[in-house]
Amino acid sequence: MKIDSIQHDMTLKQGNFGLRSESQNFREKHYVDLCENRVYNTDYCGSFTGKSEAAATTIKRNFLDKILASRWFGSFAKFSQEHNISASALIALVLAGVMRPVTIMALPGEKDKEDKIYASGHAMASGIIGFLVSTAITSPFDESIKKIFDDKKFGSKKFKEIDAKIAQLNLEKAAGTITKEAKETLKNMMKKREALNTLIKNIPDWIIAVPRAILTIALIPPILKYVFGLEKKKKNSTPQHDNNTTATQIDFIQKDVFKQFKFKGGVN
């Protein structure tokens, strides 16, 4: 490997723009033959023009760029593509397990503080169970899908034939010998493969929706009691006023018949 005279402009025009999310070794390894085309961010201008607007834009850009360039974001984007259900449950965990309790507790109303604590604990427990159950059930299945669609290790003869046809048409496309009809066929085949992949990854969510809901309902009271130390007191006379859909908002939920079953709407 030989790299010569890489110019780094160290004047104020040059911003230290940490674009890379992979290691330098990784890039050097794979980008050797592109040195002459490689962009070293020398055109990124820190905009020291004295204009506050430009400075504000720079700061804003840097914040978003920091997130996008971080390794965790890249990993999470990959996780979202490979594990749709699990990633969705993880986002639900952040929203229901962190943001919702914070908002519930921040809302005014001293009277129903106990209900608020219970609702917050309920939201957290529901988020945790949803994530754990979804991840435990779907992760091996997602891995098996990856082995068929991406690694092409498994799959029926018919599926492998379709893959071979796509590969052949792609080669023709690269060589420029592909006909208009074949190009259309390739486009349709690729779209169908992508749709099949999305459906297969998400159908387990439909299958596990009911047992997961039942399991969540069954596990929430013991988790609230033994993990969070919360236990709902019986209030037969006074109706509940809460901000949580899933637990105590509706007064009829206190009836004996509903003690085993609580209302909620939404994804999980």
Place this chain on the structure above:
Amino acid sequence: MNVTFNTNSLNNKRYNLNNQIKVQSFTANPSIAAAEEVLAKASNTESGFFKPFTDAYNNMTDTIADKFTSKLVDLKGLNWLADKLKNSSNLYQHCMTIGSVITSGLYMQRTLANKEFDKDRKNPLAVNQGLTFGVSTIGAYTLDKYAKGWWDNVTARFAGHLLGDNKFYNEYLKQKEEIIKENKKIKAEARINNTKPELKSLPKATKLVEKHPYYQSLLKNSEKDAKVLMTKVKGMSPLRAMIVFGFVYRYFVPVVVTKPANMLCEKYLAHKKNKQTSNNKA
């Protein structure tokens, strides 16, 4: 290995001539290169402690792939559905909605099927649950639609980071702007001619990544890394839907929508009760 770095802007011919500055250079030490190789190998090999577990997990997923998933992939019904939905730009969103239809439907069914529950209450409550779900689903789709344009820009920016090319984002924006302008013209012409406009599709970050020289180089040198890069870029689309739908279903609805919906439900029940009482008196 021979690397030469000149790391400041003062490195111009005139300055060098005047100051007799030495050009920086680095010749790799073979022992360092060997050590780097060992480290690279070590980072790629799995820890001995976890190996039995990862092996067992791999075997399990191999069996699932071979005996179950590969058969599922060949199902006629599924292939028919994939064929019908292949052009849908919201397929993942539909999948999430079906999941929540099942869950919400279960709760509604349980409300309606409950014998120990007042008939006057259970019907409006089930309707309330259904309406809350319906309104929030429409809201989620609408929010997702509006977030898409901005998120596509974020995706291009993210792709630029992965490719190490900060011009990528600007080029994407330029192309997008041009197509938007062209589409406006097409729309105006179609309005005048009273015909259906054939709009051009906006540029996709994934398509631009495929054409990028760095990605092409990766494909040649390491297909696995190229796949990882593309998976990350593709992952941005489901990530948007997850955030939007998750926000609506798991945060906005429980915190903001449910309380007013329940208050309305209670008011309706009270009104119904009053009406009944006055009717009975009359």
